[in-house]
Amino acid sequence: MLALRATRLFDGESATLVQRPLVLIDSGRIVAVDAGAGEPPAGAEVVELGDVTLIPGLVDTHVHLGFDASADPVARMRADDDGALLLRMRLAAQQHLVAGVTTVRDLGDRGYLAVTLRDWFREGHEVGPEVLASGPPLTVTGGHCHFMGGQADDEAELRRGVRTRCTRGVDVIKVMVTGGNMTAGIDPLTPQYTAAEIAAVVEEAHRFGRTVTAHVHGVAGIEAAVDAGVDGLEHCGFWVAEGVRADQELIDRIAGRGITVCPTLGLLPGGPPPPPPVASRIPAMSASVGRLHKAGVRLVGGTDAGIAPAKPHGVAPYVVDHLLMTGLTSVEALRVVTSAGADACGLGGRKGRLVPGADADVVAVAGNPLVDPQALRQPAAVFRAGVRVRTPVLS
């Protein structure tokens, strides 16, 4: 048995921190969280972590392990064969883990390599983050991220696409409802699929017990995805030709249907600016994130890690800074990157919370992250299923 002692603990939900916690861990799971620094059981290995706050390992609900966060990650992915790509994905996963991101959901790979990597870690060959994977996103021929290999052009192909993914063991279905910014010639404002086609994806996925999350930028695509009954919206910037238009009626409909929104926040400060269509809309998009939260929409902390130099793997701590700018409190922001993300991934009982029965994915950060969220950027220690993560040699 392992016993972690620290000064404070954030359990993933409560605004009141546990003082002088003692966290008992057995076989990779938390068995007790005691306040007041009681005595550990005889024979336990005690780790004294000092003036730190224990928090649940962060959950990044939107990453691309196959993108290398270079200036042109698409070219790099296309140049790699599957062997090289898988090695880079393994490195990216370790970059998340050492940054305290113990669960990542890959929302777009090639060749189901994220599923392969998920199983590699799960089988215990190597300590890595918990990986969830969508496989190649569903997209139209020549559509957004078509180079990942997930083309499906009509309802029958979409249904077959969902079934193929479920057979391959994916955790979630990702559908590119609008164009995006990483695929030249594809318009982020225009839907690639009709609401009826997206509804077929949802029906088929739910039949197989999978959730559906939709990549959407333009308002028309958001409307179609919401009408189709998707479970999650990625980006969801409410783009229109002249900028951003987030009607309260649509925000309320997203809230009323219980749809999760991942606004893909989180950027390294001082990096190169995002592409002009994104940069010019950032202030209005930030305001809409605050309005989504006020309307009761569940936000999650996916980052789109890997897509640009300002979004390296392990960037999730910066989501908190970004959420504070949109009007969330620090405890609300910390919930977004821990328990809310775990719930959206269907892992609420095991991840994102430091409670008995949960996996012992624990991060120690200096000081108090509710007062100083920047403390999240340099974890003092990371435990994955009770195993202390040694910093691998990463470049």
Ligand SMILES: [Zn+2]
């Ligand atoms: Zn993405």
